[in-house]
Amino acid sequence: MRILMLTWEFPPMIAGGLAMASYGLVKSLLKAGVEVDLFLPTKEFVYFPLRKEDDADTLPFIMLDEDYQPRKEEVVTKEFKTIEEKMEYLGVTHIPETYYTPALVKEFTNLISTFKTEEIEHRSERSIFENIIINLQGHEDIFKKVQEMAFRAEKLAELTDFDLIHANDWLCYPAGMVVKKMSGKPMIAHIHATEFDRAGGPGDDRIHKIEYSGMLYADQVIAVSKYTAQMIISRYQIDTGKVNIVHNAFSFEKDNNFNKERMFKGPTILFLGRITVQKGPDYFLSVAEKVLKKYPQVRFIMAGTGDMARKILRSSASMKLKNRFLFTGFLNRKQVERVLQVSDIYMLPSVSEPFGIAPLEAMAYGITSIISKQSGVSEVVEHAYKIDFWNVDEMAETLIYLIEHPEECRKVGLLGAHEVKAIQWDKSADKVKKIYQEILDSNRGEIDA
Amino acid sequence: MLNVVFYFQVHQPYRLRHLNVMDIGSDESYFDERLNREVMRKVADKCYLPTNKLMLKLIKKYEGKFKIAYSISGITIDQFKQYYPEVLESFKELAATGCVEFLGETYYHSLSFLYNKDEFLAQVEKHTNLMIQEFGQKPTTFRNTELIYQDRVSDLVFDTGQFNTIITEGVRRVLKWRTPLFAYKNYSRTMNLLLKSYQLSDDIAFRFSDKNWSQYPLTSEKFIKWIDQLTWKNDDNKNQFLNLFMDYETFGEHQWAETGIFDFMEKLPEEVLKHQGLGFANPKDANKLANYQQEPLAFPQAVSWADEERDLSAWLENDMQNNAIETLYELFERVLAKGDPELIEITRKLTTSDHFYYMCTKYFNDGDVHKYFSPYDSPDQAYIYFINALADLEERL
Secondary structure (H helix, E strand, O other): OOOEEEEEOOOOOOHHHHHHHHHHHHHHHHHOOOOOEEEOOOOEEEEEEOOOOHHHHOOOOOOOOOOEEEEEHHHHOOOOOOHHHHHHHHHHHHOOOOOOOOOOOOOOOOOOOOHHHHHHHHOOHHHHHHHHHHOOOOOOOHHHHHHHHHHHHHHOOOOOOOOOOEEEEEHHHHHHHHHHHHHHOOOEEEOOHHHHHHHHOOOOHHHHHHHHHHHHHEEEEOOOHHHHHHHHHHOOOOOOEEEEEEOOOOOOOOOOOOOOOOOOOOOOEEOOOOOOOOHHHHHHHHHHHHHHHHHOOOOOEEEEEOOHHHHHHHHHHHOOOOOOOEEEEEHHHHHHHHHHHHEEEEOOOOOOOOOOHHHHHHHHHHOOOEEEOOOHHHOOOOEEEEEEEHHHHHHHHHHHHHHHHHHHHHHHHHHHHHHHHHHHHHHHHHHHHHHHHHHHHHHHHHHHH | EEEEEEEEEEEOOOEEEEOOOOOOOOOOOEEEEHHHHHHHHHHHHHHHHHHHHHHHHHHHHHOOOEEEEEEOHHHHHHHHHHHHHHHHHHHHHHHHOOOEEOOEEOOOEOOHHOOOHHHHHHHHHHHHHHHHHHHHOOOOOEOOHHOOOOOOHHHHHOOOEEEEEEEEEEOOOHHOOOOOOOOOOOOEEEEEEHHEEEHHHHHHHHOOOOOOOOOOOOOOHHHHHHHHHHEEEOOOOOOOOEEEEHHHHHOOEEEOOHHHHHHHHHOOOOOOEEEEEEOOOHHHHHHHHHHOOOOOOOOOOOOOOOOOOOOOOOOOOOOOHHHHHHHHHHHHHHHHHOOHHHHHHHHHOOEEEEHHOOOOOOOOOHHHHHHHHHOOOOHHHHHHHHHHHHHHHOOOO
16 A cells, blocks of 8 residues: 655654654554655655655655656765755755744634635535635745645656555645546545634635635545544534544654753743744743742743744743743754753643644653643543643642642653553554555445446 | 043943753853954954054154043953953053043943942942053043943942042933033032033944935044034133043944044044144043033933933833843842852853843834844844843852
């Protein structure tokens, strides 16, 4: 079985949610004997024929020339010291564009209601494609790149031999749809996040429509949680029979160092993720303000970057949080591990979190986690505090309780660490493989009939 | 007699390196050794060494008639020693001429007068000792950081028993109809005040090479004509002071050598001394030269020479600046209590006003000036590095 996997982000260049999920899934699929042709929005026209588990880390690639034929010489001669260097050479994006939210749409009133009526009108394949074409119009770089990916995918479809298309998130749906149309092969639309999640509100209408068209045109849809499945069914009105739930997971790496270290004498509370409205950084700040009033020796670390970073930074200064509320800026993989080693409590106050791999990783480090009820990850973990993101008081009280009861805090942390060991990508990949098999079987059935 | 009083500020901070949270506990220096060395070497080659050479030449040429004053912060002298000892030697040569006055200030060019009186006095004393040690002079004129002044500064300075004169900015909102050319007294009549003539000072310091300026190019002849037109002649025999205060880096660094700034300066003394009734003086001379009843001036609010506002807003306006400096001085008490000399020294280097200047978020022209002087991408970055330093410092207590 060979899958054409279209995704926008992949480690090591980016270690965000989509990248880590794509990596975890691909690696376990390879382990389960599924071959993967990986396609990324690279500057150079390349694809990655992954055949064995290690390939997910070494990323062998085939570079194509202007006539879309493999360019042999470069592949053979070019040597790279690190995988980062290779990805740099191929022009893999550094910027987490998945969370790109155009600042164009300012008026959101009645958007959802108009959106639903339009939905019903576009049912035929032609109108689905028209929908894509109309909504891919935009001067923003991201739309151009999505168009480019769709264009290349068409060429790629003629070149490689695969059984099924697996497209991750809206950025890859146009490409996935084009390939399905060209090859007649079935397509899976994998939802890691919807525009509703990313925007923390209605978001960009064009993206909604691309998401909708992609899911409609796909043979099956995979949602990363019940939370997301419900969103797909209620807001996009996708046929429930098409929607599958496969939770994300977290895989340990051999060189993971789970040893705890102390950076600060006082309790250290961590926010790790993009500093965007979706992740609720402002709730984290409010909690910090409340807790610091009672326990000024606590340190709050806000790790990551995002469009709200400046606002949060300036607010923290105006709240006079002194040197107790710190900003790391962008962290690479190694630094992420270190910040996890030095933290005691992890907070995920996301407004809307389709899944949330980061808390799993934090828990693996024995960090006690406080996670938003509005998250997919809360469906799979038991030993974490689950609180509504807007309930700043309860979050602050919980933090204070954990600070006052360090033994209890440690205990929950250890239970959590034990628990997440069972949440493995291999299991999720098995589910995905089953979905592949069912589609292929039913297609074969159709052809036979 | 109108006395031209040249005073130059010579100051370089210890700039912080890009200190990340992840560096906390790593025991690495907070300061960007490479950048600080680089800036010192560059500025010395472009400004300090050639300008000192010129000043020495002029002093020798006019045999005591050409006088200038410097205020060199303690950490600048430290950096001379670390990165470019020849510069300190050339200042010592100037000191030996007897025509050069060295003013007193806080060793770390800090805003300590606002936050910690004892620390302010300690930094002033430390600077005085350095001036005695390096130049053989005990300063009697005081210049607070960036010409910042208000009434209570004069009280603090008077308490030292060491100073009789303070120099500051000749802000219009205090002077009103008065001229900055007279020597004044502070509000309690305990100290002389010399006030910067900012129009003429800034003609040299900021506008000299500005081709859009209607007076461009500025020649020493033209400049002397302006001085000559000042109203001093109407005041019979009263000694007045044209206080031209500026960054020393004006010569060769802010205004490059190619602009002709060195030629301008070289010709200026000759033009001044040509005119009867014009001469040069040091700030300390005001104490004996002021041959009239000096009017006391009250400065209830702080003034400075920075930006259009000429107040404290370049350092202490926004939330980042205030949170940073308040946290610093709060921590400082604990650092002192611990008594570790190395930590005290590090903390004192953090009191340098430039760190807060880099966090300024004012826009327009002044914002550009801040950007020009800042080693960081944004005020927010400057804030982050500073707060990270304070977080690390606290862990070391």
